[in-house]
Amino acid sequence: MVTYIIRRLLYSIPVLFAASVLIFVSVTAVGNPLAALKQNPLFSTQTIHNIQQRKHLNDSLPMQYAYWIKDAVTNKFGTPLLQPGTKIWDDLKRVIPHTLQLVLISEIFALIVGVAIGVYSAIRQYSIFDYAATTFSFLGFAMPVFWLALMLQILFTNIFIKWHVRIFYTSGLSSQNPGGGIHFWIDRLQHLAIPAMTLTLLSIAQYGRFMRASMLEVINSDYVRTARAKGLPERTVTLKHALRNALIPVVTVSALNFGALIGGAVITESIFQLDGMGPYFLGALLSQDAYVVMAWLMVTATAVVAFNLIADVLYGYIDPRIRFD
Amino acid sequence: MHRSHFRLILGVLVAVTSLIVAGAAGGASKKASAGSVTFGAEQEPPCLNGFTSGCNNTWTSWTAGIALASPLIVKPDFTIRPYMGNAKVLRKSPFTVLVTLNKKAKWSDGKQVTADDLIFTWQTIIDPKFDIAGRSGWDSIGRAVKVNSKAVKFIYKTPYAPYKVQFSTSVLPKHALEGLDFNTVWDSNYNNKSGQTMASGPYKLQSYTKGQSIVMVRNSSFWGKRPTLDKITFVFRTNTDTEIQAIRGGEVDAIYPQPQLQLAQLRGQSGLRVQTNAGTTLEHIDINTGAGNSTPLLGQAWFRQAIAYSLDRQGMVKQLFSTLNPGLPILNNLSYVNGQKGIYVPHFAKYQISSKAKRLAKVAAIMKAHNCTKGGDGIYTCGGERASVRLGTTAGNKLRELAVEIMQAQAKDAGIEFRADSQPSRLFFPRISTNKYDLALFAWVGTGDPAGQTDIYGIGGGSNWKGYNSQRVTNLLKASDAALDPKARIKLVNAADAQMALDVPTIPLYQKPTYFVFNSKLKGLVDNPTLQGPTWNTEAWKAG
Numbered sequence: 101m102v103t104y105i106i107r108r109l110l111y112s113i114p115v116l117f118a119a120s121v122l123i124f125v126s127v128t129a130v131g132n133p134l135a136a137l138k139q140n141p142l143f144s145t146q147t148i149h150n151i152q153q154r155k156h157l158n159d160s161l162p163m164q165y166a167y168w169i170k171d172a173v174t175n176k177f178g179t180p181l182l183q184p185g186t187k188i189w190d191d192l193k194r195v196i197p198h199t200l201q202l203v204l205i206s207e208i209f210a211l212i213v214g215v216a217i218g219v220y221s222a223i224r225q226y227s228i229f230d231y232a233a234t235t236f237s238f239l240g241f242a243m244p245v246f247w248l249a250l251m252l253q254i255l256f257t258n259i260f261i262k263w264h265v266r267i268f269y270t271s272g273l274s275s276q277n278p279g280g281g282i283h284f285w286i287d288r289l290q291h292l293a294i295p296a297m298t299l300t301l302l303s304i305a306q307y308g309r310f311m312r313a314s315m316l317e318v319i320n321s322d323y324v325r326t327a328r329a330k331g332l333p334e335r336t337v338t339l340k341h342a343l344r345n346a347l348i349p350v351v352t353v354s355a356l357n358f359g360a361l362i363g364g365a366v367i368t369e370s371i372f373q374l375d376g377m378g379p380y381f382l383g384a385l386l387s388q389d390a391y392v393v394m395a396w397l398m399v400t401a402t403a404v405v406a407f408n409l410i411a412d413v414l415y416g417y418i419d420p421r422i423r424f425d
Numbered sequence: 426m427h428r429s430h431f432r433l434i435l436g437v438l439v440a441v442t443s444l445i446v447a448g449a450a451g452g453a454s455k456k457a458s459a460g461s462v463t464f465g466a467e468q469e470p471p472c473l474n475g476f477t478s479g480c481n482n483t484w485t486s487w488t489a490g491i492a493l494a495s496p497l498i499v500k501p502d503f504t505i506r507p508y509m510g511n512a513k514v515l516r517k518s519p520f521t522v523l524v525t526l527n528k529k530a531k532w533s534d535g536k537q538v539t540a541d542d543l544i545f546t547w548q549t550i551i552d553p554k555f556d557i558a559g560r561s562g563w564d565s566i567g568r569a570v571k572v573n574s575k576a577v578k579f580i581y582k583t584p585y586a587p588y589k590v591q592f593s594t595s596v597l598p599k600h601a602l603e604g605l606d607f608n609t610v611w612d613s614n615y616n617n618k619s620g621q622t623m624a625s626g627p628y629k630l631q632s633y634t635k636g637q638s639i640v641m642v643r644n645s646s647f648w649g650k651r652p653t654l655d656k657i658t659f660v661f662r663t664n665t666d667t668e669i670q671a672i673r674g675g676e677v678d679a680i681y682p683q684p685q686l687q688l689a690q691l692r693g694q695s696g697l698r699v700q701t702n703a704g705t706t707l708e709h710i711d712i713n714t715g716a717g718n719s720t721p722l723l724g725q726a727w728f729r730q731a732i733a734y735s736l737d738r739q740g741m742v743k744q745l746f747s748t749l750n751p752g753l754p755i756l757n758n759l760s761y762v763n764g765q766k767g768i769y770v771p772h773f774a775k776y777q778i779s780s781k782a783k784r785l786a787k788v789a790a791i792m793k794a795h796n797c798t799k800g801g802d803g804i805y806t807c808g809g810e811r812a813s814v815r816l817g818t819t820a821g822n823k824l825r826e827l828a829v830e831i832m833q834a835q836a837k838d839a840g841i842e843f844r845a846d847s848q849p850s851r852l853f854f855p856r857i858s859t860n861k862y863d864l865a866l867f868a869w870v871g872t873g874d875p876a877g878q879t880d881i882y883g884i885g886g887g888s889n890w891k892g893y894n895s896q897r898v899t900n901l902l903k904a905s906d907a908a909l910d911p912k913a914r915i916k917l918v919n920a921a922d923a924q925m926a927l928d929v930p931t932i933p934l935y936q937k938p939t940y941f942v943f944n945s946k947l948k949g950l951v952d953n954p955t956l957q958g959p960t961w962n963t964e965a966w967k968a969g
Contacts, residue, residue, distance in 0.1 A: 135855070143478045147556040150608075182479030182556075183472045185612030194635060250666055257674035270674055271667045273637055276463065276658050371664055375636025379663075387471070 105413065112405050119401040120172075123394050124165050133157070133181055133390045154184060155391075168394065177395040182387070188395045191380065196362070196399070198273060199369065199376035201288070203361040206296040210303030211354055215347070217304065218311020222319060222346075223338060233308055240305025249298045249371045256294060268293040271373040295372040299365055303357070310353055314346040344418055351414050359407030363400035460655040460968050462947060464488075464960075465662040465677035466639075473633065474611040476550065476597075481558035486595075487681075487958040488639045488659040492533075492615055492624035493595035496524055496543075498961065501702070501953040503765050503873035505589040509538065509625060509648065510575075512592040517909050519567070520584040524592055526575040529648035532598050533624040534617055538648075540577045544569045545599035547579070555607040561876070562591035584907045586914055587876035593957075598623050627652040627964035637661065641963075652964040653949075672697065672942055679943035679950065681959040684824065689748035691942050698945040701750040702954040703763050703936035705871045708828075709756070710816070710864050710932040715892020717860035722810050729929035731791045732814075732864075733776040734784060735839035741831045742935045745824055749938060756933040759882070759925055760875040760918045763936060764954075770919050772926035773933055781838070788839040797840075805840040817846035818866035819853050825866055828934070857890050868937065872956055875918045878902050882925065893930035897921075945969075 134151060137143040152158055156167045171178030176189030221230040253270040260266055269275070269291045278287035318324060319342050327337045362377065369378035377396065384392035470485035496510035510526040530538040549555060550563040567582040585591065601617035602610060615623045615630050622629050627649065628641035639659040643652045660677060662668040665685045671677045673694060682688060692699055712732070714724050722728040738755040746753045754763045757771030778784040792799075797807035805812040816832065818825040826847065833843040843864065847853070857865050869881070880886040883899040898921045905917035925931065941952040941959050946969030953961040 137478075140478075142481055142558040144557070144560065146553045147478050150554070150556055180479075183612060184479075185474075185609035186472060191635065198636075253667065253670040257670045260674045266674075269676060270670045271662055271664075271676065272660055276461075276638070276640075276660075371667055373660075373662055373664065373667055379636070 101413070101416065105409070108409050108412065112409070115405055116398075116402060120169065120398060121165070123397045123401070124168060127390050127394050127397070128161060128164070130390070133388065136388050137182075151181065154179075155181065168391070172395065172398065177398075178391060180384075180392050181389045188392055191392075192377075192395060192399055195376050195380045198374055199362060199365075199378070202292055202295055202299070202365065202369065202374060202376060203358065205292055206299035206303060206365075207354065207358055207361070209296065209300045210307055211350070213300070214304045214307025215311050215343075215350060217308040218313075218350075219315050219338065219343060219346075221308065221312040222315035225316065230312075233312070237305040237309050240302050243302065245298060245302060245365075245367050246371060248301065249295070249368060252294045252297060253371075266290070270294060273374055292374075295365075295368050295374060298368050298372075306357075307350060307354065310350050311346065314349045315342060318342045318346040347418055348415060351418060352411050355407045355411030355414070356404070359404040360400075362403035362407075363396070460653075461658065462654055462656075462679060462966060462968065463658045463660060463677045465668050465671050465680040466659045467663055467665075467668065467680070467682050469636065469661040469663065470639075472612045473615065473630075474607070475595075476555075476557055477608060478556045478558045480612075483956060483958060486956075487960045489615070489630050489633065489641070490595065491641060491657075491960050491963055492622075492626045492629050492644070493597075494530070494538075494626040495595045496526065496592045497589055499590075499593055499872065499953070499955045499957045501951060501955070501961075503762070503955060505593060505874075509596070510592075512589060514588070514909060515578060517584070520581040520909065522579045522581070522588050522592075523572070524577050524579060526596075527648050528575060530575075530625060531646050531648060532601075533629045533644050533646045534601075534621045535646065536598070536600055537574065538596060538598075538625050539574050540571045541574075541599045542596050543577045544571065545603065546594070546597045549597055549602070549607055550594075552607070562588060584909055586906055586908055587874045590872055590874050590876060596625065598625075628657060631656070647964070650964055653967045654963070657960075657963060657966075672944075675944075678947060679941070679959070681939070681941050684746065684749050684938050684940050686748070686823065688940055688942070692748070696945055698943055698947075700939075700941040700950075700952040701753075702939050702952050703750075703753060703756075704939040704954040705762060705873060705956060706868045706937035707756060707759075707762065707871050708825075708866065708868045708934045708937055709759070710866050710934065711857070711862075711891050712864055712930055712932070713860055713862050713891055714930055715860065715894070717892070718863050719815060720810050720813070720863070722807060722812060723814060723863060725795075726928050727791055727795055728807070728812070730776070730927075731788050731812075731839075732836065732841060733773070733929050733932050734778065734787045734791065735836045735841050736832055736932065737777070737779060737781070737784060737835055738932075738934055739777055739779060741828055741835070744831055745828060746938060749940065753935060753938050755935050758919075758922050759931055759933055760878055760922050761915075762871065762873055765873055768915050768919075770922065772919075772923050775926070776932070785839050788841070792840065799840055803837070803840055804842045811842070812840060813842035813844060814863040815846035816843040816864040816866065817848060817853060817856075817862055819850040820847040821849060829866060858888075860890055860892060866934075870956070875902075875905065875914075878918065878921070879906055882921070882930065891930045893928070895924060895928055895930075898924050898928075 134148055137148055156164055176187045178188060179186055180188060217233050221233045224230055256268050257270055273291050275287050278284045324337060324342050327341045366378035366382055369376040370382055381396045384396060466484050466488055468482060468484040470480060470482050470488060472480040473485060473489045474480045475485035475490050494509040496508060496512055497505050498508035499505050509530050510524060512522055512524045515521040515523045524543055526538055532538060547563055547566055547569060550557050550560055562585045565581045565583050565585045566579045568580050570578040572578055601623050613633050617623050624644045627644055627647045629644040631640040631642040633639050641657045643655055662671050665682055665687055668680050668682055669687060669691060672680050691697055712723055712729050742753055742755055755777060757773040758769055761769040763769060778787060792805050795807055797805040799805055816829055818829050836843045856862055879902040881888045882893055883889060883902050884894055901917050901921035905914050908914040908917055939952055939954045943950050948967040948969055949965040951962060952959055
């Protein structure tokens with residue numbers, strides 16, 4: 101197993117190198133990062149010249165790439181285009197934990213509920229519950245995230261206006277004086293609850309469908325029939341024999357989802373004003389800051405590679421038939 | 426019930442109850458009566474050093490920027506008044522301005538705000554090493570002479586009429602910043618070299634949590650009237666819908682959003698007060714009179730007048746803002762704005778004809794006088810040229826897109842076709858600035874002072890993307906730039922404006938309304954529609 105992990109990690113190096121080249125080429129292909137500034141009266145010729153010097157924008161593209169990689173490795177991804185006093189990595193270090201908190205909460209809830217719904221739908225195929233779960237899933241897939249987010253915001257605001265009880269906050273990460281320890285975390289949960297609900301409701305639909313399909317395939321297989329024939333209780337057959345194998349596709353999907361979500365649930369985080377990877381990326385795009393965009397893309401690419409590896413390792417634990425050579 | 430199920434249910438109940446109890450307590454602690462205000466800021470400053478191009482943003486000066494006072498201040502009525510000091514013309518030749526500072530003015534670290542700070546501010550702004558956002562006026566200063574510890578004479582190389590706007594800029598502390606790289610300093614704090622926060626305004630910066638909030642606390646060294654509130658917290662709420670729910674639900678006490686249609690619902694909300702004014706964002710249509718347009722008709726003043734007559738601007742403004750600001754007037758001057766009493770002359774008012782029949786008759790008369798004939802589709806053709814032009818704006822801006830639709834319909838009724846030509850701003854503005862357009866709806870952000878008009882309307886002006894070519898207007902505006910007598914300056918600018926109302930290189934539309942919403946328990950909050958913004962008088966704010 102250790103050899104396998106080390107080998108996969110070594111494979112990741114050329115993958116990430118290729119990703120860095122692709123990211124640099126695709127972002128620089130969009131155009132000169134100073135083009136928009138030249139139209140902006142707030143940026144004098146002297147200021148633009150200063151930025152060109154700082155960012156080596158007069159050098160050839162390969163040299164610019166080399167400077168960028170050097171900055172990324174030795175200088176915390178360097179600085180944004182216009183704020184030479186800020187380190188990009190310091191900003192990323194700030195926003196990644198915020199995104200992780202949201203993603204962890206929503207993915208865990210979504211997995212628990214989605215898997216449960218999927219399993220129950222499969223073993224009670226064509227029951228009222230199954231039809232209801234299917235309807236809910238289609239609703240979940242079809243529901244625009246911004247609409248659901250706004251509806252939940254309005255709902256909890258109206259609860260506050262009517263009963264003066266603040267169950268959940270509708271935006272932000274923390275109150276002004278949340279206190280320390282447990283008070284801080286309760287306050288944080290009150291802030292993350294609605295965005296987590298938004299993400300969870302959508303993910304439940306996805307995981308529920310995957311789990312149902314996978315479970316249906318497994319419960320009709322020979323070894324499950326054998327387990328039943330041995331006289332094992334239905335609960336043991338379902339949870340120990342069928343579920344474990346049926347989980348593999350869900351693990352793949354959730355690991356890839358998780359990796360991608362490290363890049364931020366852009367819409368959800370932006371609507372709820374959570375200082376995470378999503379709004380950070382959006383801000384960089386709007387201000388056309390190529391250096392921040394490239395750093396964000398590198399971090400996201402790394403997360404996707406890492407979670408792919410985690411998914412592969414998890415297969416071995418879930419299904420002992422899978423071995424790592 | 427199974428014991429483990431019971432425990433699970435009990436656990437969930439305890440968690441929900443504790444959230445509700447904590448939440449109720451949290452809600453109570455947010456009330457304005459606690460001596461603090463939570464302000465929902467619609468943008469987060471990119472960084473805090475608002476002097477530099479990368480950090481320059483209105484929300485930088487409206488939030489953390491209140492820590493740094495300026496000699497003069499722009500009041501809500503657009504007049505510029507003494508604040509931490511004063512600025513007066515001493516001599517016309519060479520143009521010399523005496524800037525004095527309040528004798529009590531000191532920094533939050535106890536040191537006096539001095540003449541050296543004023544000179545240091547000038548030297549920093551003109552230093553080419555630094556990425557300064559605006560050097561206008563400062564680069565006209567030839568030398569500075571210290572009169573005493575609280576007064577400096579600035580001697581200009583060339584006269585600079587809007588010197589009062591120039592000295593509405595914050596003063597920098599020399600002792601805190603000398604020798605430091607101004608491009609990188611004050612990125613996330615206003616500290617001096619020993620780590621103390623610097624302030625000359627009513628509040629000083631306590632903390633800046635990126636992505637979340639800026640906390641300002643009372644500056645006990647403030648030279649003016651003692652601020653009442655203990656603390657003002659700016660939290661970033663950049664999404665309009667989120668901002669609305671935050672103020673409805675009492676999560677913030679005040680917001681100052683861009684006018685959006687959804688805000689209308691706040692007017693009827695009990696416990697909230699709404700102030701709205703005509704601001705200094707001047708929405709207008711620029712007309713490309715020269716190369717780059719799609720029809721030579723745009724080069725003719727009579728055709729541009731016909732376009733102006735075809736539009737019912739008041740009707741359009743009513744449709745756009747009937748719920749947000751029912752009384753919003755249209756703009757009828759390109760240099761001055763509604764609210765500037767005795768200065769604002771509505772030269773473009775003649776183009777506003779509210780009666781549709783009379784409006785169409787006026788356009789028809791102009792077209793007939795120039796031998797234009799109406800085609801089967803109701804659009805005129807003049808000398809073989811169809812009266813069809815492109816009208817573009819920044820795609821995605823709902824109000825502007827709606828304005829374009831309304832004006833398309835109005836012009837079509839009058840026999841002129843506006844072809845939609847909107848693009849996202851990143852594509853739209855490069856086209857405008859390279860003269861590749863016919864009609865462009867966008868805005869200039871003004872100050873109420875006509876500084877910069879020569880650049881926009883003068884021959885060869887860097888922002889004269891209209892190809893407007895009036896020697897008379899250029900001469901009048903250039904003369905106004907050098908006119909030191911305010912009355913003479915107003916006269917020159919208005920003479921230029923009267924000429925432009927005949928030539929119609931631009932059609933002024935309206936001043937985008939400001940929209941200040943706050944908890945009605947708060948006192949002393951007064952909207953300042955100028956660039957000084959809603960936090961111009963935080964020392965007067967009181968919790969009810």
